[in-house]
Amino acid sequence: MNSIKTYQLQYILLAILLIFFFLLNISLGSVKIPLRDILNILMGHSIEKESWQYIIVNYRLPKAFTAILVGGGLSLSGVLMQTLFRNPLAGPFVLGISSGASLGVALLIMGSSLFVGTFASFLVSGFSIAMAATIGSFLVLLSIIVVAHRIKDTMALLIIGLMFGSITTAVVSVLSYFTSKESLQQYIFWSFGSLGNLSWTQLALLSGLFLLGVFITIAVLKPLNAFLLGENYARSMGIQLKKSRFLIILAASILAGGITAFAGPIAFIGLAVPHLTRQLFKSQNHHVLVPATILFGAILMLICDTISQLPTSEYSLPINAITSIVGAPVVIWLLVRKRKMVF
């Protein structure tokens, strides 16, 4: 079996790229700040312009860290789902987790338009949106786990997840049909995804969820590798199917649900990054694949975020559109060039 040592060079390369794009990400924006000052701020020195320091510490740094967590977490979630369902089209959202979050947010934003005045604006603050998304994705996650416990067939679970997704999407459509223009707009803005709205407290919470997801994944690395041979072989090698499946779903859901709650439903990354990683590392061994995917996802998300803030302009584009516009051609190019998918 290939071990991590075999891929030392690639890991070092990825780590360098990550640092490079991290620095690039925080040095670009609507306000020009010289790199020397940025490094000074990062080192903890104070600089002359307090406004620059404020921008870096309270806006750009949390956003860059959010990008790393979102990219890494969604990609890891994608690997877990693709291995569990043995399906290259599976991603973090196949089980309807993002639809659940969307439903929560839709209920909050569109439902609160029934109230008027200050109470409504209190309801639709950034924090309550995150709460609604968390509750929504958690409820879907809960029903998936209940169903997963009763159903033996993993493929049936996949279909049920898709059905959950359809139901919640339909309810959101009905809600948006009856809601006011302003609420609809607000909902659509949320669905574009955003990395920039997190405070340091929220970022700490997101990091906690991310680490929890990673720890559970480490605990199921062995079953994940066994699942490469299919469930029956895995069982014959002493893997406890139900327990492993439960933990894999739990890890993927915590990652995808937590990220959607704080950053909105971000498409594409979770589906594509695992494929990109497999092309680069040519390994299916999860010991190699898991750390590589997290690094790769974080880098790609940083790049997408750098592009979306349209350097030197005052506008920033919806991150959800950028991930697909940047990422999809890369995947198409890789598959066409190699003419074969590594899965």
Add this chain to the structure above:
Amino acid sequence: MGELVAVVGANGIGKSTLLRTLANVQNRLSGEIKVKSKELKRYSPVQLAREISVVLTEHIPAKNLSVIEVIALGRQPYTNWIGSLSEIDKEKVKEVISLVGLDTLQHKNCFELSDGQLQRVMIARALAQDTSIILLDEPTTHLDIYHKAYILKLLKTIAKKTGKAILFSTHEIDLAIQLCDKMLILDKNETTFDEPCHLISKGSFQNLFPKDLISFNNETGTFKINK
């Protein structure tokens, strides 16, 4: 010690069901299963994985695993919680690769292999699991007559060399008669278990299938189409 045993019988008689039940992949309908005089249900999953390994008819989903990676996965019941291979595990994998004759193929990917080669890889994986019993569900389907014979001969050699009990289901009754130590014949009315030559002299193969189309020739040990 070390016996090669074939399970034969008509389609739908329950060969696969029997093997799957023995491997604890599906629950038994009735009766008792004992492995080394201990009730099957009393084994923990890992303990059982150290006693029984399987070769199934299903294809493995991850086709781009290399041969050596698939075989190394067979060491899972022995590896630590994270699944990294110890020196003993690596030694065992090497030993199995040379036993099954996969030295030249070990770094190829599974999608590059022929059906016969792939079947050898799956047998090697089961061997790497280092169990006293190996169960194989129709290991010779989709293979040409040469590779059918090759796989069965390989199983026979493995049984003799390693002292393992190898039980496989098959439709190649004539090949099985030539190679197996014992055969289990599943039939609607009775189940017989004996050495192939005794089974022939008892006429056990005569009633295996309806006589209107094919009949068993006791002298050649093969089935012939009635003309």
